[in-house]
Amino acid sequence: MTDLLLLHTSPVHVPVFEALRDRNHPGAVLRHLVVPELLDQARAEGPESVAPALRGLLLAEAAPPGTPGPPGTPVLVTCSTIGAIAESLAPALGAPVLRVDRPMAAAAVRAGRRIAVLAALGSTLAPTGELLAEEAAGRPVSIRTHLVAGAWERFEAGDTAGYLARVADAADSVTGADVIVLAQASMAGAAGLVTSPVPVLSSPAPGLAAGLALRSAA
Structure with a gap:
């Protein structure tokens, strides 16, 4: 069962959070989703522009069909540029969303x-x-x-x-x-x-x- 879904806009964050998990939260189960194009779009068109794509992505990933465990896996968004937009989607997702900062x-x-x-x-x-x-x-x-x-x-x-x-x-x-x-x-x-x-x-x-x-x- 996934304890936390992490949404990144760069793959460099994955080993950082894995190391933190191993050091401070052994046994926690993390799942990483890396989508660089979200930051590219936010930089080009503004953070609000990614809301539709982000909503669809998180709806699919926070509780994908056929996966074990309760729906509404918490989401940690590690990109500061899109963090506020992601948090605003929590009611639609039925899951808590937290910006890392x-x-x-x-x-x-x-x-x-x-x-x-x-x-x-x-x-x-x-x-x-x-x-x-x-x-x-x-x-x-x-x-x-x-x-x-x-x-x-x-x-x-x-x-x-x-x-x-x-x-x-x-x-x-x-x-x-x-x-x-x-x-x-x-x-x-x-x-x-x-x-x-x-x-x-x-x-x-x-x-x-x-x-x-x-x-x-x-």
């Missing part, structure tokens, strides 16, 4: 008022800022966003080390912040390279824990 955003607004957001992809900045404001729930927060120049090109070229190094360098250059948020799940490895004393938050570990908790709560 929501637990991280909740932790960020608890950590301090001045939040710096780093992203390698411009389409991620607005959804992340909106999520932080939502999690702040009216509390005063100052959100500054930073696009890490040249990072996404390295990611697309498969230069993971170069990608993470650029993100870490950008984090080290942040000033006047209480907490730094790494907006994309693919950036998580940069947290260990940062030398700044400012806390750096990433989404995969808390996101996976929260996603698996959805099954326990069901």
